[in-house]
Amino acid sequence: MSSFSFRIEKKNTLGLGRAGVITTPHGDIETPAFVAVGTKATVKSVSTEQVKNAGLQVVLANTYHLYLQPGDETIKKAGGLHRFMNWHGPAMTDSGGFQVFSLGSAYGKGISKVIAETNPNFLIPERSLESEVPRLATVGADGVSFRSHLDGSLHYITPEKSIEIQHNIGADIIFAFDECTSPTESLEYQEEALNRTHRWAKRSLEHHNKLSALSSKSIALFGIVQGGRDERLRKLSAKVISEMGFDGYGIGGSFAKEDMSTAVKWVNEILPEEKPRHLLGIGEPEDLFEGVENGVDLFDCVIPTRLGRNGTIFTSSGKIHIGNTQFREDFSPIEEGCECHTCKNYSRSYVAHLFHGKEMLGGTLASIHNLTFIAGLVARMRQAILDGNFFEFKKDFLEKYKKS
């Protein structure tokens, strides 16, 4: 009946890493896989054809952003997300849970998904600058109040509402509505928020089942594990969410850089092995290795496109700022031997020129390369697992990548 499934092909002998295949109504995803973020039903500055050619198998859009604009009813009328954005492969939507964080406790404070361990201020509750900036999201018991960043209008999102919007959007995989907490919150708050996320997970699942029963469409729902940086809460969350019976799992939260792999390990040792796991919002090369090694199957991250648009480009020997003086007359490709559209056709000098001239194509070419690089890296990790040499590959790659 359900056209969603996950099959493990091979496991690492050490650690929790595995290679597998997720089947969705819009095709298979070979895992581990990197998911392109297309928040507003577009991977910024890149066409869906270019996304596909860059080797991406899946895209992730955002519930809250699409609800505000153009509206989920519009997407439903258009025939669903796939047709609306002309992406015919597997697609996912995030629930809006991240916006509870980014537009709520993190709003205007310069706090993000991964924080530097060298900034202890961010880890001490109440030390975080009690910003004068009013937050745009406020958590209530039943849901979250959002003040639209587009026009100031007020919107109340409950788990049921998030699921309803996601069904209207119609991706293949959707997420339960959760609360991504700030690492600056106290342990007491983390626990309170976690209990809320668990209640919301249950409500998300119930509403999803209700809507699914009325629909011919097959949509998979992933539950989200939270728990901050606390071992007890992370493990509790993994257990509670596991027992609810989701199709797969998201691992959420804002991490201190050095905590991430530990938290992922705690969680993945508990989550059922036969279901896919998605580490939400993570995508730097070092982090991807840690995730895969610790049993993550899916990653999504804005980093390839955001960095690309801002002029930072991935290469196998580290990141470069393409606008830097040294590239102005460097007529070699971004990365020698790279098969992406950018590297096959343009020089560093040309891309640098586009950035200096503020030409839109610069962001596009850089994004195409970065997407190719990151998706390709995860694909190589997958191959390494299948070939039984994941750890050698990790060592070789990082040695060269971090040298510069």
Next chain:
RNA sequence: GCGUCGGUGGUAGAGUGGUCAAUUACAAGAGACUGUAAAUCUCUCGCCUUCGGGCUACGAAGGUUCGAAUCCUUCCCGGCGCA
């Protein structure tokens, strides 16, 4: 030639006696960015510095003044007008 307006840091362009190494924008240089409030943001941008400050600077040279990018004189250069 006479008259007139003007010459400010890479560029444009503020400032018109002290709070000016000089507002601002652009250019330039560097950095940040991890379920996208982001084609965005931050920092630097005369020279030297033990980061306290020191030195040289607003066409050039003199002068007035306690003090000048700012006032005066002459010169040089440019725009415009009249010859």
